[in-house]
Amino acid sequence: GTQAWKHGGSVNAVALRADGQRGISGGADGSVLLWDLASGECLRTLSAAGPVIGGLAFFPDGKSVLVTHENGSLEIIDTSNGKSIRRIEAAKPELKHTAIFPDGKRIVVAASDYPLTLFNIADGKPLATTLGTRDRKRQIACLAMTPDGTRVLVGIGDEIEVFDVDSGKLLNSIHGFKSRVASIAVARDGKKCLAGSDDGSVRLLGIGEGDELRMIDTHPSRVGFVAFTHDEGRVFTGSDDSSFAVINLEDGEPIWKEQGSAVRGVAVTADGKCALTGRLQLGVMLWNLENAD
Numbered sequence: 001g002t003q004a005w006k007h008g009g010s011v012n013a014v015a016l017r018a019d020g021q022r023g024i025s026g027g028a029d030g031s032v033l034l035w036d037l038a039s040g041e042c043l044r045t046l047s048a049a050g051p052v053i054g055g056l057a058f059f060p061d062g063k064s065v066l067v068t069h070e071n072g073s074l075e076i077i078d079t080s081n082g083k084s085i086r087r088i089e090a091a092k093p094e095l096k097h098t099a100i101f102p103d104g105k106r107i108v109v110a111a112s113d114y115p116l117t118l119f120n121i122a123d124g125k126p127l128a129t130t131l132g133t134r135d136r137k138r139q140i141a142c143l144a145m146t147p148d149g150t151r152v153l154v155g156i157g158d159e160i161e162v163f164d165v166d167s168g169k170l171l172n173s174i175h176g177f178k179s180r181v182a183s184i185a186v187a188r189d190g191k192k193c194l195a196g197s198d199d200g201s202v203r204l205l206g207i208g209e210g211d212e213l214r215m216i217d218t219h220p221s222r223v224g225f226v227a228f229t230h231d232e233g234r235v236f237t238g239s240d241d242s243s244f245a246v247i248n249l250e251d252g253e254p255i256w257k258e259q260g261s262a263v264r265g266v267a268v269t270a271d272g273k274c275a276l277t278g279r280l281q282l283g284v285m286l287w288n289l290e291n292a293d
Contacts, residue, residue, distance in 0.1 A: 002285060002287055002288065003286040004284070004285055005025075005035060005042070005284040005286065007025050007027055007031070007278075007284050009027045009028055009031070009283075010027060010028040010264070011026065011027055011028075011264055011278030012028055012052065012264050012278060013025070013026040013053055013054070013055050013056040013264065013265045014026070014056065014265040014266070014276045014277065014278040015056040015057050015065065015276075016037075016267040016269060016276055018058065018270065019062065020273075021036070022036065022037065022062070023037055023267065023284075023286075024046070024056050024079075025056075025265075025276075025284045026053030026055075026056045029049055030047060030048075030051050030053060031045065031047055031053075032047040032053065032065070033045055033284075034079055034082075035284065037269075037274065037276075037286060040286065044079070046079065046082045047077065051069035051071040051073065053067065053068070053069065053070075054068040054069060054070040054097075055067075055068035055097065055098050056265075057099070059076075060100070060102060060103070060104045062079075063078065064078050064079060065077050065079055066098060066107065068097075068109070072090050073088065073089055074087070074088040074089075074098070074119075075088075076121070086121070086124050088119055090109050090111075090117065090119070097109065097143045098110075101145070101149040102147065102149045103149065104121065105120065105122065106118055106121060106127070107119050108143070108145065112139045113134055113139065114131070114132030114135055115130035115133060116130060116131035116132055116152065116154065117130055118130070118131075118165075129166070129167075129168045131152060131154070131165070132154065132161070132163065135156070137157075138157035139156065139157070140156045141156070141182050142183050143155065143184065145186065146186050146207075147186065147188055147190055148190055150165055151164060152165060153186065153193060155181030155184050156181070157180060157181070158179060158181065160174040160181055160193070160195060160205075160210075162174070172208065172210060173210070174195075174207075174210035175210065176212065177195070178199055178201075179197045179199040180197065181195050182197055182198055182222050182223055183195070183196035183223055183224050183225050184196075184226070185227050185228055185235075186207070187232055190207070191207055192204060192205065192206060192207060192232075193207055194227075194235055195226070196222075196224065196225070196237060196239075197222070197223060200217065200219040200221050200223060200239065200241070201216065201217055201223070202216040202218065202219075202223055202226060202235070202247070203215055204235075204249065214249065214252050216237075216247055216252045218237060218239075218245050218247060219241050219245070220239075220241050221240045222239060223239050224238060224264075225238035227266050227267065227268045227275075228268070229268060230269075230270045230271055230272050232249065233249055234246055234249060234255065234272060236268055236275055238265070243257055243258065244257070244258045244266070244287070245258075246275075258287075265277060265278035272289060273288070274287060274288060274289060275287045275289055
């Protein structure tokens with residue numbers, strides 16, 4: 001079954017709380033809404049309007065969310081009352097890429113170019129360590145963090161660059177893509193990742209050596225969103241061709257594919273039973289994936 005929730009405009013980003021009971025959606029108008037997944041009820045408006053939303057994430061404790069604005073600002077909002085806890089001015093125009101460390105005490109942010117900046121949540125100040133050096137020839141399209149918070153993967157041009165967080169050093173560059181890397185998701189073991197590209201392909205890769213473990217061709221155009229299920233038996237992809245697919249990772253074949261409007265965000269519950277998508281025209285969609293066989 002599928003539930004459609006009206007956000008009130010185009011949805012740029014979605015996120016799920018770790019327990020899968022709450023979701024958030026962020027719109028092009030700057031609004032952020034908190035949803036109850038069981039009832040489909042909008043519980044609270046966390047932000048009524050503001051700069052364009054570039055990204056959303058729940059903090060590990062589930063009590064607050066990180067809102068990324070494309071104008072270069074970040075905001076931490078308390079989900080219990082919608083109050084702003086802290087604002088961070090990252091001074092990076094077109095800020096779209098963020099990740100929260102597992103301890104919830106730091107974040108890493110990126111715009112279209114290096115370096116990536118780490119911020120301390122307690123005081124909102126940048127840390128001394130930065131990742132990468134300026135590269136005006138290529139643009140950053142996505143980033144992801146390993147579950148232990150020790151490495152950051154950056155999709156830049158037709159490569160993935162892997163950084164050690166503590167030292168800031170580049171550990172590895174993964175090549176072999178025929179077009180720009182548009183999305184990355186890291187497996188729970190921190191050893192594998194999914195990478196979606198502008199040419200519509202999705203690759204399962206080993207992070208250490210960059211070896212290709214599986215090639216998946218499901219979409220004819222840019223795959224802007226990828227995600228694993230908790231057991232990593234299936235993957236989820238969202239594309240600019242207005243489709244959302246569930247794929248069996250063992251054979252790379254699609255289990256289920258749905259057409260609609262362009263996908264702008266994908267989040268999957270830990271048990272792999274539900275997925276939340278943000279769509280350009282259809283608002284927020286909650287998908288029951290238990291019957292996607």
